[in-house]
Amino acid sequence: MKLRFPAGNRPVAIIGGGVADRAEEEAAHAVAHGLAEAGLAIICGGRGGVMAAACEGAAAAGGLSLAMLPTLDPGAANPHATVVLTTDLGTRDTARAEGRGDHSRNRVIASSAACVVAIGGRTGTANEIKLALQFGTAVFALCGAPGPEAPNDLAPDVVRDLFKRLPTAEAAIEAVLSRVENGPRGK
Secondary structure (H helix, E strand, C coil), rough: CCCCCHHCCEEEEEECCCCCCCHHHHHHHHHHCCCCCCCCCCCCCCCCCHHHHHHHHHHCCCCCEEEECCCCHHHCCCCCEEEEEECCCHHHHHHHHHHCCCCCCCHHHHHCCCEEECCCCCCHHHHHHHHHHHHHEEEEEEEECCCCCCCCCCCCCHHHHHEECCCCCCHCCCCCCHHHHCCHHHC
């Protein structure tokens, strides 16, 4: 399979909870599979739940998944990840506890993505959504994904223009493919 990287060689982020329900896992698998079939690479947090399902979906389609881990332990990655990147940046909560604000693995994922598909999740996912929106990156939300953390810190037009709730994995795949064909960061 020939990979094509949209918007300045950026992968598409698939984010969500490390623990996910069946519908969230099925959606993550379907989205990653569809994007991989289209030749797009994905990036995610690399561990369980939505992240594992996304890596498995990409692998099933012969695609590339980048697992961006919060620790230095490559063994923490799910077994379906194609490329494992260790960061020692921690999660949102560990970064904040250490006085680093939003300087965590989430920031790397959000800043690296051409666009983001959020599937389920809670506070960590909301943080990644906020960061992506701050970087001007489109976010497509499925399966009850939260809105951005601290939405009042974002300009209303940013949320209105870049954050879209979608009903199905198929709709997310279509939205991503449409977005990445339109230039830098999928704008």
